[in-house]
Amino acid sequence: MKGWVKIVLLIVIIFICVGSFYYLMFSSLFEGPAPISRDSYLQLDIYGELPERESPEPLSQIFAAQVPVMGELLQSIRKAKIDDNIKGLIIRPMGLSTGWAKIEELKQTIEDFKTSGKKVYVYLEVASNREYYLALSGDTIFGSPEGLLFINGLLGGGYFLKGTLDKLGIEAEFIEAGKYKNYPEMFTRSGMSPAAKEMLSTILDDIFRRYLQEIEKSRGVSARRAKELIDKGIYSLKDAYKSGIIDTLMYYNEFTEFLKEKERSRPGIVSYSRYKEIPFSKLGVKAKEYVALIYAVGSIVSGFGGDFFEDGLIVSENMAKNIKKATEDKSVKAIVLRVNSPGGSGIASDIIWKQVKEARTQKPVIISISDVAASGGYYISMAADTIYSQPSALVGSIGVFSGKFSVKGLYEKLGINKEEIPRGKNADIFSDISLFNDSQEELIREIVMQSYQDFISKAAEGRKVPAAEIREIAGGRVWTGEQAVQNGLIDKLGGLEDAIRSAKIMAGISPDTPVKLKVYPKQRSILEKLMSGGLQARTDWLKNMLPAHIIRYARGFLFYRDYEPLLLIPFVPEIK
Template sequence: MAATPRKALADVRQIAARRTAPIVLELDLTVDPLEGVPSDPVTLALAHRRTTLRDLVEALRHAAEDPRVSVVVAHIAAVGTPLARIQEIRAAIGLFRAAGGTAIAYADTFGEFGGGTGPYYLACAFDEIWLAPSGDCGLTGLGMETPFLRGALDRLGVAVEIGQRYEYKNAVNTLVERDFTPAHLEAVSRIIESSSEQVVAGIAEGRRMPADRVRRLIDLGPLAGPVALDVGLIDRLGYRDEVYAAARERVRRSAAGDASAAPGAAGAGLAGVVDADLAPTADTDLAAGESDGGSAGEGAEPVLMYASAYRRLAERREKSPVRRVATLTARGPGAFFLRETAPTPQRLADAPAAGTGSGSDAAGSLDDSAAAGDTRGVPLAPSVTAPHRDPRRSVVALIHGTGQVILGQGSPGPFASPVLAAEAAAAAFRAAARDEDVVAAVFRVNSPGGSYVASDLVRREAERFRASGRPLVVSMGDVAASGGYFVSLAADLIVANPGTLTGSIGVFAGKQVVRELLDKVGVGFGAVAEGEHALMMSPRRPFTVGEREKLEEFLDRVYADFVDKVAAARRLTREQVHELARGRVWTGADAHANGLVDELGGLTDALRLAWIRAGLPEGDTPRVRLAPRPSVLERVRAPK
């Protein structure tokens, strides 16, 4: 019986040690992080254990402010992560390193024999790059292949009748051409060139070598691990256990240095918050050798924690009553009783004008005459609630728009692709406008486009949100093109990553005619119609002359409206927009240079800009609230 109290005491000491122990933050980048929020409960449950992009970015932000986290270890693999998403992770790693942390990247292989340029570009944002001795450094450059189906469709007996505005609207070329058109080749070549410039510059900066040398090494790739080590592309060859042993040693040295500099300060980060997430993951490299004795925090082994678990723990700490009281105490005794009023017009005018790039002048400030003109005469729904602008309660609403733009509510389900449904997006903007805590909104757009009408409906609701007196910032994800750019036009600011694909200001429409194919397989159709154009979109017959004229009228009308709205939103002439439009896709870097976006950056930058434009303290971390916040019942029930 005497052993029981001793064991209990040892367990208590072990728990106390873990609460104050150093943390090694682990990023699992062997799976592409999720973007957006699933709209149905089944997908949400399935995705619960999968890391999201916000998990990674927010965990790194918290870690940069936590003295217990001095080392980040990322396991990287070639999983097809888009360039813009890689750049958001790189930026978050850069902020962690700037705060004094050490970041270590480990890969089993950067593409087995090839295809490792993306993950290697990501790894170059870290302090050290480790590679398994048997792995390859598949740094081979960027490329893009486009299939052309015209020959196959001709053999099948499928005719394609499509119109487009204009020559760069090359999505239809897959169906109607046999090879690149000159305009298509020009646009794709520039996308690859711009993306390659970004990748080469990032690798050159991370590895501290000239860009020309990086290009020569790309042409020599793929390289075996020892060769990559010799030429300076990686820092160490080693297996996973060796990586974590090195990370543990770094943490020990860092903890020893902190202890000698400030005795008793260990555990100041997330200490005091008891949570199951503090338990280390199943990693014997870090768990081995933990001491059963000693006081809490003295000689404690580092705790390995995944990004999603660490983020949940850090956010619970921020919301804890103890933390809130400490924050209010730091502001003085009056903070317990006084509530700040809304900023005066002069205060809003003095707020920093977000946007330092070439397109920032196009966005202007919140109270300039042009911005007022954008929202003048926009009727507000009776349910709109003015924000209170109390800094203690103010939040930035985060609205996700992911997938193809469609009309209606969409059809959520575990096997359905995410969609930017017009009704759902409009409801999110209305919910944000009704929330008095919301002082600004960020619309995260990750969409290749879709329905013209649906895009215009979403743009209108975004415009009405701005009319409530709140700033709106668009954050573009991997792609925000065509309809994805259309829905962004109501924003005060548009923020895009350099590798974002955007623009594609144009339109196409038409149909496929399968009459010959049906004849080949013996399928016949009978048709009865009243009205000259009743069967206009029938796949059984081609357009008549009159129907083709209607199609051309539609394309001209949509393109003209798109160009006019871009010209008004970006403060460009119609001729200037037409030169940038014609269906051409741009990288975020080129779009910024041409005035189609205002800032280069990720979601974190967009949230910060929205917070500042709302007149809130620039030094505060923006508080974020998803909009809307549906209950489980609302997720399950059928749309009205």
């Protein structure tokens, strides 16, 4: 490359970095949110995974589209409820890939918004089960005349890689505690075990039952008719209108004309990206007391480092440090831990559990489960005062496994010969060219069973029940939130707002008194992000290689150690 080209590229990079720095650091000082005109409608374009909070990537905050974020969506709807300038909501769902529990929480928040007497209009173009489930919370469902609707029921499943590993010459060997702790089946079987099928079937049955009930209630049809609509499944929106699945057909520009005629004026349509910048204080809401909101999102891994947010990872020391900060902060009256985790390292989970337990001795600690708090995700939750979950969240999975892979066959296929000389009877226990011998397998089994018994005893302590009761519902089994309320693994059904309300009551604050949220872990500044890739940089390559629902579970594998017990949700339950 010529010298002048290098100089130009360097200047461009410096310009982008400096410009990004000033944009993020100073734009908020000079630009306040634009005022909202009266009789406006807040439009929420809801799509994608709905991450819990904004990405810590500084450049994506500048150049990427305004991706809808779960926390900001919930806050925006709550603000709109009390904002006299907002006449109603326009919901436009499309391409949702999030879990069912987040959709339920959005529905719950929209239903609460409707108690203000304001209207909610939903506009569909192409929709599947998730989009339609959310649409059922609207007062009126509009459809594009040439749109499509796919409400063909739920499909659950997972990936099984044994055939692939056999072809590669890789052998997997795992020891698990719990009949349903079948995460290793992904590597050791070519299909689901009877236990896995049983567990997934009960989860699907529970979610599907609620889906049908929502159709019955919202569309005013019988249970039989709701099932018939699902069994047909695929509709043009014209046919959906004729079948009573949606309320009316019109193009979006006709929809805006409808609003104009209804309001006898030209109502403003306010975007999510604009409205989320308006603070509650602009609406006359004044808060003096603080509640800490701590996000525990991603796979749980052991590690050191600062107290920054790592997208997709819960780092043990990082999380424990943030919980301790919130505990020692005298201005913080209570802690709400927002958990969305499939689990991970047993050792890391225990470190976080201990910090939650210590925090609880000094101030109320409430758990708000998002889509999943299973295995290690449940472990870090079970020491809290109260646990909230949506009905379709995935909860529990009290079980442990450990093991390794032997790649000797792969080496042979590649013409690689690896030789090892051990010193010590079990020096080769985690060798990558051999499986466990009988005595080594027994050693690993002892560690796994000890971790399992420890998990059960701590769950019993947290739930204040005999260990025998926990053992009956453990075994690695995953439950829905509604099932978990019934068997005692969690306390109540509800979302983040319910958890905050409970935290206020336990802290002696009136439930109707506004509070400020101190959010942990903090986001990196642009300079901190540019100067340090952090743990996140080691997992970014996954984004372009794997489906989104697998990435949430796979990131942690770059950090797990061969010998440690793992607390992970069984396989990867994708429910479409």
